[in-house]
Amino acid sequence: LRIARASELARGDALVFSYPEDGDDCMVVRTADGELVAYRQQCTHLSCAVVYSREHDRLDCPCHDGAFSVRTGAVLFGPPPRPLPQILLEQRGDEIWAIGPAPTEES
Ligand code: FES
Numbered sequence: 001l002r003i004a005r006a007s008e009l010a011r012g013d014a015l016v017f018s019y020p021e022d023g024d025d026c027m028v029v030r031t032a033d034g035e036l037v038a039y040r041q042q043c044t045h046l047s048c049a050v051v052y053s054r055e056h057d058r059l060d061c062p063c064h065d066g067a068f069s070v071r072t073g074a075v076l077f078g079p080p081p082r083p084l085p086q087i088l089l090e091q092r093g094d095e096i097w098a099i100g101p102a103p104t105e106e107s
Contacts (some may be wrong), residue, residue, distance in 0.1 A: 001027055004096045006036065014052035016041060019087060026087050028096060031070050032057040036096060038087035039073050045080040054099045056098065059084060 003017040009030040019026045025041040027053045028061035039059065041049050048063035058076060059068040066078030073084035 001098045002095050006027070006091055006096050007094050008026050009036070009052070009096075010100075012054040012057075017098070025054065025100070027059075028087075028098075029059075029070055033069070036089055036091065037070060038089050038098060039084040040087070043065075043080055044075075044082040044084060050084065070080050 001019055004015050009015060010036055011030050011032055014027055014029045016025055016027050018024055026038055027041045028036060028038040030036055032047065041059040043050050043066060045064060045066055048061050049063050050059045051066065053060045058070050061078065064079050066080040067076040068074065068078055068084045073086045075083060088102050089100045090097045090099045
């Protein structure tokens, strides 16, 4: 699925998209060091929507003060029991494509 144009995402920008189905909210982020990453937006604790904190360059869950690494999706602190599922991206020219779920350590 084509999700965005790379040139539209400056460092610290985030964009929500649906993948793989409508209503499956995911988020693509251009991190402070310029890397493009994408995750499911649903917190692994109680499914609140996670948001990108530009200030801390991490993914925050406002519901119960959880936080995830923007680079790996790993839990940094708070109640979430598992990392945030990552979505694999591929850049084709200026287009960013979501190409599938990243393999998890458990699988
Ligand atoms: Fe995210 Fe509770 S739902 S920390």
